Amino acid sequence: MRKTLAEKILSAKSGSDQKAGDIAIANVDLAFVQDTTGPLTLREFTQAGFKELANHEKTVLFLDHAAPSPNRALSNDHIFLRHFARETGCILSDVGEGVCHQVVAEKLAKPGDVIVGADSHTVTAGGLGAFATGMGSSDIAVAFALGKTWFRVPETIYIMLSGKFQEGVYAKDLILHLIGKIGADGATYKALEFGGSSISGMPVADRLTIANMAIEAGAKVGLFPSDEMTYDYLKVNGREADYKPLSADQDANYEKTINIDLDNLEPTLSKPHTVDNTATVKELQNIKVDQVVIGTCTNGRLQDIEIAASILKRRSRHSHTRLIIGPASPAVYREALKKGYIDTLISAGALIIPPGCGPCLGLHQGALGDEEVCLSTANRNFKGRMGNPESYIYLGSPATAAASAITGKITDPREVL
C-alpha cells in the first residue's frame, strides 16, 4: 500500500501496517509537559501508582508558560515539577530556557519520531517530519509511564504549494490564509501534509511556523517531508546525526488536495476572536494598535527577529504603541544579540522579554487592558486569550507586526519595506 507521511510514521512506530482509520498503538520517542499542564499530569501519574518513567531521557518538563513565575501558586507548581524531575531523572527545561516547541525543534525532535506533548502546539515538530501532536494530561501521564500511546491513524489532506513568497509575504501569511480558507475545523482529526514545488527551498523555520498552526484548523498533525533543508537545520543545531530522509509514497491516498500558489498570497491577518476570521492586511488599514508582540512558538525564531529588526532599523515604534519582543529560546536570543538585532530593536523602542511564552496566554507580561487592541505573531486570538475578554487580538506575520508598530495602526509591511 502507498502511504502518506502519517501512515508511514505510525506504521513504523507501531510495528504493523497502518492505514487511515486504523487504531495504532505506537511507541513514543519523546513526551513532554509544560508548567500549566504538567502538575495535573504528574498527579495523575503518581495517583495511578506509577513510579518509574518508561524513558527518563525522552521525558521533558518545560517551565516556559509562567517564566519567570508571576505569583506564588505558579512558583509552587514550578517547585513541584522540579522535584519530580529530580526524583525521576527526566529532563528539566527551567525558566528562561525557552518555549517548549522551540527547544524541541532545536534539540530533540527527529524526522520520523512520534512526539506527544501536553500542549496543543506540539504539532510544531511536524516541520521536521515528526508525527507530533498535543494531548491532555492523562494521556501524557500514560505515555510517561508506558512509553506508548494510541492513535486513530488520520486521513490526510495534502496541501500542494507552488510558486514563491513575494516581497512582504511570509510563511505566517500562508498558514493564516489556509486556515481562513478551510476554517478552524477544516482539518479536525486529519493530518495536514505539505508538499509541492515550493517545499524544497523552504527553510525549516518557515515549516515550523506553518506546522505550529495546523492545530488551528483542528488538525492532529501538520507534516513536512524530511529533506536537505531538514538536514541543514539539524546541522546548524549540531544534530546532523539525527537526520534521515522521509517522504510520502508517490500516489499515496489523500482525502483531498488543496493547491496554494504562493505568488498570489497577500499579507494576511486573523481578526478577533477566531483564527479563521482572516482578511488581507490591505482590507484592514486604520485600526489603531495599542500593543505589538513579536515572539512565541509561532514566530519567535531568529529569522522572525531579523525581519522585525530590518523593518525597525533607524525607525521607532509609534508613541502610542508598545512593542514587546520575545525570543523563543536562549539560542535565538544570543544569536539575535550577536547579530545586532536586539540593539536595533531596543533603539526602536522595543521591550525585550525573556525566552518563554510571554504575553501569549494572558498569564503575565503584557496582559491587555479593556478595549485594547494587540497585533501579535502568536497563533491564537480567542476571546480572553491575552488575559482580558474585553480586548481584541489580531494575528499576523513579524513583518506586519513590525510595520504596524511603526505607524501605530495595522499596516501592510510593503508600505514600509
Added chain:
Amino acid sequence: MLKGKAFKFGDNISTDHIVPGRLAHLRSNLPELAKHVLEDADTEFASKVKPGDFVVGGSNFGLGSSREHAPLVIKMAGVSAVLVKSVARIFFRNAINRGLPVLICDTDRINDGDRLEIDMPAGSINNLTTGRLISFKPIPEFMLNILNEGGLMPYITKHGDFKL
C-alpha cells in the same frame, strides 16, 4: 438514563472560554478553578448549573489548548454530558479520558433551558420540553471502552496497557 437541563452555547467555544489562561495559577486548586467554569462564555453558568445538567454547544466545541482542565471542570460542575454539533479533537479525547461523554448530534434541535433525557446505550436524546427525539453519533469503540471504565486512568489501572 441521564437527565437534566440544557445550557446552550454557540459555535467555537474554546478552552480559553472554559478555563481562561489567566487563571493558570488556579490549576493546582481545582475546586477554586471549577468556580470559573465557562466564565468567558457565560459569567453566570457556574452559579446556575445543577448536577446532571448538560452543556450544549455548536460546532468545533473545545477548540484550542490541550488543557485537560477544560473537560475536568465541566465534569466537576456536575455536567453529565456535553452535546455538540462537532468537537475539537483534543477536547474530545480529554473528555473521554475523564469519563465525560461528548455526544455529537444536531444541537439546533435543543434550546437553552430544555429538559433532556439521554439513553446512552440506545444512542438517543429525548427532548422532554419539545417532545422531539434526537439521535447521536456512536462513540468510537476504542474510546467507548475507556469511557465505560470511567476514564483513561481507571482503564489503564485495570488493564495495565492499551487493549486493541
